[in-house]
Amino acid sequence: MAVIALLSDWIKSQKIKGPQMKDAPTFYRSLEEALDLRRADHSMFTNHKSAWKLGTSIDFCSNDMLSLGTSGEIRRTFLDELTANPNFAMYSGGSRLMDGNYDYIEGVEAEIAAFHGAETALIVGSGYEANTAIYGAVPRPGDAIVYDELVHASTHDGMTHSLAQCRIQFRHNDVDALRDAISSVLDSQPMIVDGSRSILISVESVYSMDGDICPLLEMLEVAKEMCPLGNAVFIVDEAHATGILGPKGAGLVSQLGVEKDIAIRLHTCGKALASTGGNSNLSSGIAAILGSATVRSVIMNFARYVIYTTAPSFPTVAGIRAAYSMMITGNTQKYQDNLQHVVRHFFKSIESNKHWSKASEMGILSIPVIEDWAERDFNAHIVPLKTRQRYNWWLVFHLQLASISAFPIDYPTVPRGQSRIRLMFHAANTEEQVETLASAICSWAAEMIEIEEGAEGAKKMPKAAHQVYALMAANA
Template identity: 50%
Template sequence: MSSAIFSRWMASQKPRAHTIRRAPAFYRNLEEALDVRRKDHGLYTLIKNTWAEGATLDFCSNDSLSFGASGRLRQAFEEELARNPGAQLGAGGSRLMDGNYDYIEAVEQEIAEYHGVEAALIVGSGCDGNYAIFEGIPRPGDAIVFDDLVHASIMDGISRSLASTKVSFAHNDVDAFREALISVWDSQPLIRQAKKCVLIVVESFYSMEGDMSPLKELVQTAKEIFPGGNAQFIIDEAHSMGVVGDRGLGFVHALGLDSEIAIKTHTFSKAFGSIGGVILGSHTVKNALVNFSRSTVFTAAPAFHQVAAIRAGYALMPQTQTTVGRDNIQHLVKRLFTKITAHPIWEEATARNIISIPVSEDWEERDFQTQLVPLWTRERWGHWLTFHLDARKYSAFPVTFPVVPKGNARLRIVIHADHSEEEVDGLVAAICEWAEEMVAIEMGAAGRKVPWAARQVYALAEES
């Protein structure tokens, strides 16, 4: 029973530093730092997920096209291996030295053609891709203007970059974006003269918010303020790649904005169900990355089996079954929004700030939805909702500090291509059952303060 897993997790939140007072400072100091997390029940432990072996239904992982769960990717991968008998597993070195090989070049060429760009560079992961871009692309004197909720790997990449000016703007706020660009225009004469560049950095789908970039408006605004063409976009399509757009080409393609974007990054750890990343752009961009990015220079080239899994994923992308799955995601997200907001408890629960789904509010105005549905709740309640859903055999992940700022706890639901209407309806019923319980607790009608599933977990943690 998975509450045993949660109770192990609860038990791991007990402070430890005081139990090892005689240990060397090296260990004590680390345990003290970990205790800071434990105090807020914020220590991450490597617990085994409950869906992988079928104990729960996966509304949690990024396997949004169900390539992993359905076994389709594995089969395509095994076929790819069979076509390439005797391939070396390791690349044997950095791409710059002797780690380059025909197979990776051929797959990069195929990927570039699939996306209609000049060049593609496969990297070890999406994180590596973001580090590489910001290590390699911004030149001294350039400015980077970025959405303040971009992924940690983009933030880290930006902090390593040579750009002289780094300005963030409030998430998805086109007016704030305009102000950020104007501040760069006003303060940077070389950029004003179009001798240096502004690199604008956004994501397509923001996984913790479940929303998408107002990219058309951003592109338009950038053109107005920098008509000289020296404002260029870099977009991370980690969560939209495969899920939207013709043949899964992603968000930029779905908006018809391909020609406006200088660099796109995709990760294969999400909808592609494997691991790795690719940076798409021009030959110039690829050359700059290969030469200037420490993350590509000082690491071995992606290995054959990783590239083979990527190629297998691309083989699945245009298949009818995948298209049907993409459509099903759209259908089910809308169904979830419709069903949950129509539930009798929903209005009361949202009015009491017990639970809400901000992305459900204006879904009818959007051409398409993201597969990412964060349920906002109060700090720590995300864990309670997780326990409740797990007890009803639905797996979803609580997102708390430090992944999101304190006070912004949420539970992230990810809709998958192979989910059914019944499964989504069951999930909605389980969420609303929890909301009903929390409303009753708030109203003092439940005779207790902690919900049923959480009490189960706490009791087991006490025993352990």
């Protein structure tokens, strides 16, 4: 069974190795001891092939949210793009500032900018690299960065290279906390008060681990109120909104019609658009930075990544154009709509399960974004599924053995004590698959209710965990 083989490989990868390396060279022993800290929490990252790719499990984990990859839609459009440009080069020839610029990439950037209602777009190698470029190049000495506490790891890495020494975080999606953070900056930075320096406010439209939406309109109002000179500007990471939210998938900013109020936007192509890039949480595939001509010039002159990296080649950019052409023509709208349908069907299915209410009341199951789902116009494709921290892996084992591909998100990707299973829904998921997922979650919860209530004859551990721990013992 593919799932058993996957779990067996994972179990082997989590074995502590340091104690067996007493006679090994110090260099390698030290590295294994560092990895042992991850293994001790069953949180060491390893390469694996998800069972859904083998056709033996249902995909509730990948980033192919519009199912353009699995359906073959993006491949067909990409091949059409190559056919229309038969003399394309396989290489770009250098960085964008040297020999790596060419007409095709400039044309695609212009199309992307027009689609999103931006002045310019700059294609870069990945969403991660885009954020490091933005925050490493744009803030000037004396500027301040105010950021949501849950912004992506790439934003944090970019800020470490920033010239802005004043950086203040605020509570996630909390408008009052943003107000307090801006007030703190104004109290300590007279050059921002007099308008000679700026506050850069960093948020995401859809948050990758929590699946909730930024209250952007309210935040814009606060910024305008507190900085009437107009020197509080927003940087919005739309990585998980691209293709999913807004008119034809143009994103939250376009949905709200505030394109002119946002200084910089980041859109990635390796998630919903499936054009390039992988499913890793730390890599977002090829990306486009949207902003003014001035912002583009600053990034090209001061972002070391852009200056010293070879430009994307024609085949890579053709993949982006294929994805954007599908959005521009409205060909992705049906996938956008169906994705909303399956997410809503999941919420309906799990809430109607006879075990949901009790499991929720007891704290055994929690889905923070399920509240008021029926009243919302938009429900994100990312649904965090939480349980007691000590149960998280037990629920993972149960889902895996039920032929459902869903994986835990642990520290350091999320804060300690905030582990969860991140469910990712796709346009190609069916109602039956969604019902299977809801049923599997609640059947596990029913086991846990019995265990916690201490019913006579009840086991101390759910069935799936028994199976996996027995497998661990056999591989010890």
